[in-house]
Amino acid sequence: MRRVGSIATVLALAVTVAACGKGGAEENAGGEPAGGGEAAVKTGPGTTADAITLGYLPDLSGVFAPNGKAMMEGANLYWDAKNKAGGICGRQIKVSVQDTGYDPQKAVAAYQQMSGDVVGLGLVLGSSIVSALLPNVQQESMFLNFAGWTSDILPSENVAIAGTTYDIEAINAVDFLLTQKGLKSGDTVGHLYFEGDYGENALKGSEFAAEKHGLKLVKQKITPADQDMTGQVAAFKKAGVKAILFSAAPPQAASLAGLAASQKLDVPIVANGPGWTPQLLTTPAADALAANYHVVSSMAPLSVQSEGVQKFLSAYQAKYPEGTPSSNGSLYAYAGAQIADAALTKACEDKDLTRKGVLDALHSLTALDTGGVVAGTLDFSDPASPPGNLVYIAKVSKDAPGGLEALGEPSQAADAESFKR
Incomplete structure (x- = not known):
C-alpha cells in the first residue's frame, strides 16, 4: 500500500508539505514548567502547559473506511480513559483528526492543516499515505504510529508499527x-x-x-x-x-x-x-x-483471554454498546495509543516533551507489554527490525x-x- 503513486508523485507531495506545512522542528523547545511545581519539562509544537496534541490521519471515507472508523473508536476509548485518570505529565491528551480517504494528495493537505499543532502522529492509515508524509515527518523529528505493517517502511526511525510485518x-x-x-x-x-x-x-x-x-x-x-x-x-x-x-x-x-x-x-x-x-x-x-x-x-483476536484484550473489550462495550469491536480496527488504535502513551510517559520522565524527545523516548522502549493486545512484547530500539515477531x-x-x-x-x-x- 505504499507505492500506489509514482516516486515522482511522492516526492512532489513531500515538497509541497515542506513548502506549505506549518510545523518546524522544535521551534518552541525552550521549555515551560510542568504542572504541580515540577522541574521544567522542555516542550515544542503540540505541547503546552496543559495539553499534548496528537494527530490522527485515518481513512474515514475510502476503501478502508470501516477500519478507519473503528480505529478512531479505539483511540478515543483509550485517550478518554487516560484523560479521566489525569492524562500524561499533568497534561490532557487532545486528538486532532483529518480524513485522508486513502488518498495521498488528500492526506498531504490534511497534514498541512495539523502539522504545526501536533507533537506526533498517533495514527496514519495506509502505506501510500505514510510514503507521502514521511520526508516531512522526518524533517520535523516527529514519531508516526503506522496503521500498517509493511517491512518496506524499515528502517525509518520515525515510524512505529505494532508487531511484525x-x-x-x-x-x-x-x-x-x-x-x-x-x-x-x-x-x-x-x-x-x-x-x-x-x-x-x-x-x-x-x-x-x-x-x-x-x-x-x-x-x-x-x-x-x-x-x-x-x-x-x-x-x-x-x-x-x-x-x-x-x-x-x-x-x-x-x-x-x-x-x-x-x-x-x-x-x-x-x-x-x-x-x-x-x-x-x-x-x-x-x-x-x-x-x-x-x-x-500480530493483533489479538478479541476471543483471547488476556488482561489487555479483556480490559479493552469491557471498556469498548460500555462506551459503544451498539458498536462492533475489531482486532484490526478499534483494538489496533487502542494498541497504538498504548505505544504513544509509553513514549510520552518516558519523555515526561526525561523532562523532554519536544518532538525529538518523544521520538528518543520511543526508541528507549525495549520490552513494552500491551497485556496481550499485540502478540508478545515490543522492542522499538532497532528501527531496522519490526518491534515484534509473533502472530x-x-x-x-x-x-x-x-x-x-x-x-x-x-x-x-x-x-x-x-x-x-
Missing part, C-alpha cells in the same frame, strides 16, 4: 497451511494481493515460503478499485489451488469468499490483518467466510467477538526466523 505474516500463513491444513510440496497456492507496499510486501513472504517448500504460486494482482473477483477466482480454480493467500481489503474478501463458494472452490483462505473487518459477517458472503477464512496478524492465527467465527476465534497461542514459524529482507 506483512511478509512475516505471509510466511506464517503458509506454515499454518502446511502444518494444519494438509498443504504439501508440489501443491499450488493462490495469492490475491493489492499492488503496492501492502500486497507486494506480503508477496515477498509467500514467494519465500513457496520456494522453500516446493509450492507453486499463482499470483493475482489487483488494485483497491477492483471489486469483482470473478476473474481471479476463475484463475485459481483453473490452476487447481489448494489454498489462497489474501492481501487486500474487506470488499475484495467478500467477493473472493462468496465467489469461491459458488464455484465449489472449497479451500482455506488466509488473510493478512487488513483483509478482515467484522462487518463482513453482515454480507451475503458471511457463511463462506465462516467456513474457510482465516486471519494472521496470532484466527478463524472467522460468527459467535466470537470481533468475528475471529484464536487458534492457539501466538507463535512464529521457523521459516520466518531464516527470512532475510
Whole structure:
C-alpha cells in the first residue's frame, strides 16, 4: 500500500508539505514548567502547559473506511480513559483528526492543516499515505504510529508499527497451511494481493515460503478499485489451488469468499490483518467466510483471554454498546495509543516533551507489554527490525467477538526466523 503513486508523485507531495506545512522542528523547545511545581519539562509544537496534541490521519471515507472508523473508536476509548485518570505529565491528551480517504494528495493537505499543532502522529492509515508524509515527518523529528505493517517502511526511525510485518505474516500463513491444513510440496497456492507496499510486501513472504517448500504460486494482482473477483477466482480454480493467500481489503474478501463458494472452490483462505473487518459477517458472503477464512496478524483476536484484550473489550462495550469491536480496527488504535502513551510517559520522565524527545523516548522502549493486545512484547530500539515477531492465527467465527476465534497461542514459524529482507 505504499507505492500506489509514482516516486515522482511522492516526492512532489513531500515538497509541497515542506513548502506549505506549518510545523518546524522544535521551534518552541525552550521549555515551560510542568504542572504541580515540577522541574521544567522542555516542550515544542503540540505541547503546552496543559495539553499534548496528537494527530490522527485515518481513512474515514475510502476503501478502508470501516477500519478507519473503528480505529478512531479505539483511540478515543483509550485517550478518554487516560484523560479521566489525569492524562500524561499533568497534561490532557487532545486528538486532532483529518480524513485522508486513502488518498495521498488528500492526506498531504490534511497534514498541512495539523502539522504545526501536533507533537506526533498517533495514527496514519495506509502505506501510500505514510510514503507521502514521511520526508516531512522526518524533517520535523516527529514519531508516526503506522496503521500498517509493511517491512518496506524499515528502517525509518520515525515510524512505529505494532508487531511484525506483512511478509512475516505471509510466511506464517503458509506454515499454518502446511502444518494444519494438509498443504504439501508440489501443491499450488493462490495469492490475491493489492499492488503496492501492502500486497507486494506480503508477496515477498509467500514467494519465500513457496520456494522453500516446493509450492507453486499463482499470483493475482489487483488494485483497491477492483471489486469483482470473478476473474481471479476463475484463475485459481483453473490452476487447481489448494489454498489462497489474501492481501487486500474487506470488499475484495467478500467477493473472493462468496465467489469461491459458488464455484465449489472449497479451500482455506488466509488473510493478512487488513483483509478482515467484522462487518463482513453482515454480507451475503458471511457463511463462506465462516467456513474457510482465516486471519494472521500480530493483533489479538478479541476471543483471547488476556488482561489487555479483556480490559479493552469491557471498556469498548460500555462506551459503544451498539458498536462492533475489531482486532484490526478499534483494538489496533487502542494498541497504538498504548505505544504513544509509553513514549510520552518516558519523555515526561526525561523532562523532554519536544518532538525529538518523544521520538528518543520511543526508541528507549525495549520490552513494552500491551497485556496481550499485540502478540508478545515490543522492542522499538532497532528501527531496522519490526518491534515484534509473533502472530496470532484466527478463524472467522460468527459467535466470537470481533468475528475471529484464536487458534492457539501466538507463535512464529521457523521459516520466518531464516527470512532475510
